[in-house]
Amino acid sequence: MPQVLEFKLPDLGEGLTEAEIVRWLVEVGDVVAIDQPVVEVETAKAMVEVPCPYGGVVTARFGDEGTELPVGAPLLTVAVGSPVEPSGDGPAADSGTEDSGSGNVLVGYGTGAPPVRRRRVRPQGVKAAVAVPVAPETAVPEPEPAPAAGPVAVVSPLVRRLARQHDLDLRRLAGSGPDGLILRADVESAIRSAAEAPAPEAVAEPAVSSGSSVSSASSGSSASGGERVALRGVRGAVADKLSRSRREIPDATCWVDADATELMAARASMNSVAGASKASVLALLARICTAALARYPELNSTVDQEAREIVRLPQVHLGFAAQTDRGLVVPVVRDAHERNAESIGAEIARLTEAARMGTLTPAQLTGGTFTLNNYGVFGVDGSTPIINHPEAAMLGVGRIVPKPWVYEGQLAVRQVVQLSLTFDHRVCDGGTAGGFLRYVADCVERPALLLRSL
Incomplete structure (x- = not known):
């Protein structure tokens, strides 16, 4: 058998x-x-x-x-x-x-x-559970039974979700399944009954003026008629993490404008080499970040609040924000401190493609120690990003656009970008955060400074 x-x-x-x-x-x-x-x-x-x-x-x-x-x-x-x-x-x-x-x-x-x-172990009084319940011949619940004590005789999560979506109290339904098991048909019948019932205003106040009726209907619509979107999946995870970040981390933000003309020229020169892989702006900024974190390791840390200790991390696992059809995700480039710009760029490209395809694994989305957020792709100049808990800092990058700029004592049109650093004020003070951001800006303006750390 x-x-x-x-x-x-x-x-x-x-x-x-x-x-x-x-x-x-x-x-x-x-x-x-x-x-x-x-x-x-x-x-x-x-x-x-x-x-x-x-x-x-x-x-x-x-x-x-x-x-x-x-x-x-x-x-x-x-x-x-x-x-x-x-x-x-x-x-x-x-x-x-x-x-x-x-x-x-x-x-x-x-x-x-x-x-x-x-x-x-099944709820008391329920003998069998069905994965896809079959509608019985008669599935009429009692009009308004008093809520019963003890567990609700519902097994199917689909039935529970359907009841939640229509604000039904399952304890008021009499199940038509074995030993009172509440089936999907019972919930759907209760929903239909509620929809067919006359509105309370029409029964209680038949002589209400048309103007008052409209006012009452509008009030009810604004209170309960809005669309409800469940906070679950990626959206729910983002909501939980950002709420926890705001609740636990005393963050502060500093920002600076930088002349990115030389960085863009260096990138164009790199990409002009036949057969070489293309260097992205994000990859170059990521390499600048790892160099800056080597100088300011306070920002590559986390806080153990219970032990009241700052934990400085030996590796840089660099996260980068990526917008997908499923929502905002932050893939992580492992051991970014050991990679050059080309290696970082290749890994960013691989993870970005996986993010778009929805094939990122949980391990590829966790364990980051610092995040780079390029919101310039959305056509905005600046932002004050929320730290990706439990990290200690995030670098935000705006769009790179031609702007008037004083260059070598003369007014000129240069490629300008706004950089912003949001940091956990528990791990460092403004002097350290400002030093980190200034170093990043200096490398953007004069990429040759990176030669010292290559």
Whole structure:
């Protein structure tokens, strides 16, 4: 007899606790091999293809595309052993121990020993869980039952999300499933009933003037009719990190205008060499940053608030802000202090392409020690960026544009850029921050200064 094994959403590492199903890569009834990717999920860090450690026939999938699942929630079930007929989406049968599984280890998910299947603890009174509930013939909830104590008889995360989106109290619904299990049909029926019910104003105040009615409707619309966008995935991660940065870091910003004419001329000269890789402005600025951090290591640090210590970091892992269809991400160039401008440029190009394709891994988006933010690509001159917690500083770069500039005692048109440094005032004072920024500006104005550190 085949064994039906349950594969749960593994720990994807980097402190991630949930993921959203983006795309199923297998159907119920498909035969999968060990370590074959079965689902593509989106975490707060990246898009990840999740491989299944079992080989066999897929008998059930848990969650539609767009469903958000916590780590440890069932993803699918696989019948291993002799071939079986798939039973459709639904609960997994109890089974023993798998005798063959993946020898690989996904981040945070080990399969070195055969897993022992344990019964899942279900809410009290619920005997079975269905992955995709089927609408019953009669699914009419009671009008206004009093909220019941104890756990709510809901298993499907899709049902919970649907209720949240329509502000439904699940404790007031009577489930039509086994032992009171609340199904999707129950929630949809309650939504329809609420939509068909007469407006309270029309019942309570039939003689209200048309002007008052419009005023009341407008008030209700402004209070509750706005579009709600869930803060989750990349957007949610950005919101959490920026909020924590503002809450914990006493930041300050200083800025300076710099004449980038010679830097742009040096770049053009580099790129004129036949067969050589093209040097980007971002790569040159990144190399300038690593040289500046070698002189001012205070800005390549983090703060251990509990120990009340500043931790100066030996390596420079340089993050750079990249705007993608999924939102703002910060890929990290590892060991940037050991790379030249060409190597940094190649790595930036590789990570940028991965960001656009949505294939960055969580490891490529974490561990940065300093961030470079080129917001000039958006056509703006300046900004006061928020520090990428738990780092201590971020260098912002505006657009490089022709401006009037006093050069060698004469008014001239030069290529000018505004540089801004936001820094954690706990790790250094203004003198250090100003020294760092001034060195960066000097290298932008006179790139030959970098020859000292090459």
